[in-house]
Amino acid sequence: MLVRTRIIDVERKPIKCPVCGSEIWDIVYGTGDMTEVEFFLTYNKPAIMGGDNIPRRPPIWACGCGCKRFRKVNPDGTDAPVKVKLLKNVRVRKAEVNIIREED
Numbered sequence: 450m451l452v453r454t455r456i457i458d459v460e461r462k463p464i465k466c467p468v469c470g471s472e473i474w475d476i477v478y479g480t481g482d483m484t485e486v487e488f489f490l491t492y493n494k495p496a497i498m499g500g501d502n503i504p505r506r507p508p509i510w511a512c513g514c515g516c517k518r519f520r521k522v523n524p525d526g527t528d529a530p531v532k533v534k535l536l537k538n539v540r541v542r543k544a545e546v547n548i549i550r551e552e553d
């Protein structure tokens with residue numbers, strides 16, 4: 450589990466990580482203690498586990514190696530409305546955040 454990865458503000462999903470060149474994956478929240486490997490084996494797609502604690506300004510993409518996370522912002526630098534992927538219901542603090550539920 451990665452601790453305190455740095456978050457980068459972006460206007461759109463990067464194609465590759467600007468730091469290490471890895472693929473960019475979605476962050477899925479509401480994943481509890483699930484690991485990336487367990488998620489992949491269950492859903493057959495890669496994602497970064499966000500755990501159950503959704504930040505108030507949630508990053509929604511992450512580098513596949515986990516070195517950076519990416520938060521969507523408007524061109525003027527303000528927070529853009531985002532769709533947060535949720536595996537199970539956890540408390541979402543920010544009203545403008547839309548929820549996409551992963552298939553069970």
Ligand SMILES: [Zn+2]
Pocket residue numbers: 466467468469470471512513514515516517
């Ligand atoms: Zn990276």
